[in-house]
Amino acid sequence: MIAILKYNAGNSLSVENAVKRLGYESVITDDPDVLKNAEKVILPGVGEAASAMEYLKEKGLDEVIKNLTQPVLGICLGMQLLCESSEEGDTETLRIFKTKVKKFPPEDLVPHTGWNNFTSVKGKLFENVETDENCYFVHSYYAEPSEETVAVTDYILPFSAALQKDNFYATQFHPEKSADTGMQILKNFLSL
Template sequence: MKIGIINYGAGNLASVINAIEKLGYKTEIIQQSEQIINVDKIVIPGVGHAGRAMMNLNESGLANALKSSKKPTLGICLGMQLMGKYSDEGNTECLGVMNFNVNKLDINLKIPHMGWNRIEIAPNPLFTGIPNNTWVYFVHSYYVGENKNSIAKCNYETSICAAVNRGNYWGVQFHPEKSGEYGIQIIKNFIELCE
């Protein structure tokens, strides 16, 4: 099994790649849509700016490839946000494989929502072996609210959608690659159980 890691410019690919390779799987960094054929599953990692990321994905043709792909795909942080219809960040049209919008966090607590928070999870193969209220690591200033594809949420003054799933697409707002052993388990679940 080989996991494709989408590269859309500025982003820390090293930690996602390290986490996957430590689990014993191969990775390939994907910059062009033709490469998708080489991999079994896809991860869209998440550091950067929505507008810039979508511009890059549109230019490389990866946006269309990701939209039509039937391969299990996991979006992390910004990668999850890109799966929605629209993001306030740079007024960006996103991939639209799920029906949610991304808004700027407008709360009194400190922004970004950065650090460890607990997630309330719904049954999903992605969360096999993960206890409810597990601590995971978040870093984000834009967020997805409650929506019908939500499979996890957390509370930070407002209710934040922490994970989504629709068909072959999964997304997590937190960084599983930075969330200790349970985070690694979530990545393992995506690779081994999410079809």
């Protein structure tokens, strides 16, 4: 069973539908026991960092997430919450990835919305994916490139399109909204 984390963020149903299209069963939940016992966990995300972290802390899910040992995938806001901190609401996040989330400059060019390709990709998440393939982005904040960056996209400046450390994977783009390329990336994660 794939657990899709229910927290103060949207997009859970789109992720659930994409997982179902790939032939996997899933449940949307904020139950710590279900999360701990799931084969894989997905943190989807459309929302705001401070309120999302507040919800996770209130439910004790921040500690649950940090201690998960199965594959975990953060998507968009879900990825940003796995980083050290976010300028959005000056928020301390889960500190899985050693990178900070910053707001794109300048104001008149955000959010970054639409299709964009990669300047580099590597790792299991990107098997059978080329750098010139496009994925769908919608975000005003970005994770700085770091040693855990496994895909880079350039919009105003180069940023982490995906991160990976141990059992934690994350994408700034929405694989569930990124047509065949996104489904390949989601399939790669689900088959880990």
